[in-house]
Amino acid sequence: MEEIVDFSIGKYFTFEEAKKTPIHRWFFYKEGFSPSLIDLLLKRSRMGYEEICDCFCGVGTTLVRGRELCYSVKGNDVSFLSYFVSKVKMEKFNVERLEREFEKIKERIGKVRGFEAIELPKLEFFEWEKIMPKRNLRFLKKILKVMEEMEEKEKEFFMLALLSVVRKSSFIFLDGGVLRIRRRNVPSLKEEFYKKVKEMIKDLERHRFCSNEWGIFLEDARKINYKESVCITSPPYVNAIDYTKVYGVELSFLASLEEIKRIRGRVISSSVFKRAELKELPEKWKEYGRFPIVVNYLRDMEEVLKSLRKGENEVFMVVSNALIYEEHFFIDKELAKIMEELGYRVEIIVGKIRKTRIGNVVREVRESVVHGWLE
Ligand SMILES: C[S@@+](CC[C@H](N)C(=O)[O-])C[C@H]1O[C@@H](n2cnc3c(N)ncnc32)[C@H](O)[C@@H]1O
Structure with a gap:
């Protein structure tokens, strides 16, 4: 050796x-x-x-x-x-389709109905109300409601954007190997999500896999x-x-x-x-x-x-x-x-x-x- x-x-x-x-x-x-x-x-x-x-x-x-x-x-x-x-x-995504879906999201998010009834996933150690400010929780429910009507593939794309920013917009932070809660000013989930989607679409416009x-x-x-x-x-x-x-x-x-x-x-x-x-x-x-x-x-x-x-x-x-x-x-x-x-x-x-x-x-x-x- x-x-x-x-x-x-x-x-x-x-x-x-x-x-x-x-x-x-x-x-x-x-x-x-x-x-x-x-x-x-x-x-x-x-x-x-x-x-x-x-x-x-x-x-x-x-x-x-x-x-x-x-x-x-x-x-x-x-x-x-x-x-x-x-x-x-x-x-492999159709970028134009994603752009159209993104426009639809922005259009629908202000008008979507019935989002209050959306059940957020069960967490093992926390309650959603304790880990997120109200305005972010509202957006989370709204976006999940809007995404319900999407085709599976596009839904996964937007879900990844959401997962990528959800923790950043919560009171949770990583301390050593453990998640803890600290109430503080956290970024707007809506803004972070939109920013992430834009970045992801931009990446796809320029990126080619060889294999x-x-x-x-x-x-x-x-x-x-x-x-x-x-x-x-x-x-x-x-x-x-x-x-x-x-x-x-x-x-x-x-x-x-x-x-x-x-x-x-x-x-x-x-x-x-x-x-x-x-x-x-x-x-x-x-x-x-x-x-x-x-x-x-x-x-x-x-x-x-x-x-x-x-x-x-x-x-x-x-x-x-x-x-x-x-x-x-x-x-x-x-x-x-x-x-x-x-x-x-x-x-x-x-x-x-x-x-x-x-x-x-x-x-x-x-x-x-x-x-x-x-x-
Ligand atoms: C150090 S990370 C790998 C990171 C990776 N190189 C990257 O750049 O994203 C180790 C990964 O092993 C996974 N893992 C743990 N036990 C596993 C198992 N029994 N079989 C397959 N994956 C496992 C974890 O879920 C974790 O994603």
Whole structure:
């Protein structure tokens, strides 16, 4: 296993670039990476495949960039939100039709009747009245009412615009890994929504995909069977993020509470808040026995890597090492070991060294790409 350092790729491990890039910017996903990372990693690819896959596709960064670069692409995620965002980004829209629908929305929004009866989706931890000012709640109901009459495809386009701004126009904010409420001045949902729709339509006017071959699935990464493709992906990091909670508000528009809870049971074990129990402790991870979350994470990731190996896929996995109670876990090295056991040649490309404060102590954690290929 070779280890190299290349800090030039590290700056693309965040969503910063994606925030400003057409199509990619349709939904802000703090956990996403940036499109240029795909270009850089493809330069290091060894197996010459013409297909790209992403088994933790998030908001579709790999898939969108892959299609822009003329690859056929396939991706999946267990979250309804990720699946939905990626799908809408990949869809082919008739721009003139969208513009006409947008004009209709603006015309109808002031006159729409019966919107008071619209039921807002049930939230797991909050009540709508407590998380949104009245004027934004009214607009939310109105726009949902207007959207009822749209064709499914256009409705999804406008729904994505709405999901992309709904939290910004509420009192909710993200504090560490937890959503909290703080009453404050928040932007008008109507203005934010109109701004987002305009931006999205503008992106579509200028954007062309080079490849039209794509597939997106609502599926668990442990169950996929992609074949002979370059998998450029990033699994959840071992940290405090529970995606089903952090994106609970957006998810509620796409899935019922029961479905959201079901997703929670299927996500890779990575949230340090989740109660972790060890069913058994494999000899190779014995030293991590005190940290069941790490063992469960590695076990889940081993399953993912096995299914990628079965299809002879090349793998690029962006991962972060973890700090739990000041203990440093080299997740990249552990994943590299699993890959080697499966017959991969492996290199670890260290892209970034992050400083994290724990109590009074500043510790370093690194983020890397684990690259595995078959010879
Ligand atoms: C770090 S994010 C990926 C972000 C992505 N690279 C992007 O740029 O948008 C990890 C994703 O893994 C998904 N995930 C968690 N467990 C999963 C599982 N068992 N199967 C598939 N996806 C899963 C989460 O829903 C999340 O979207």
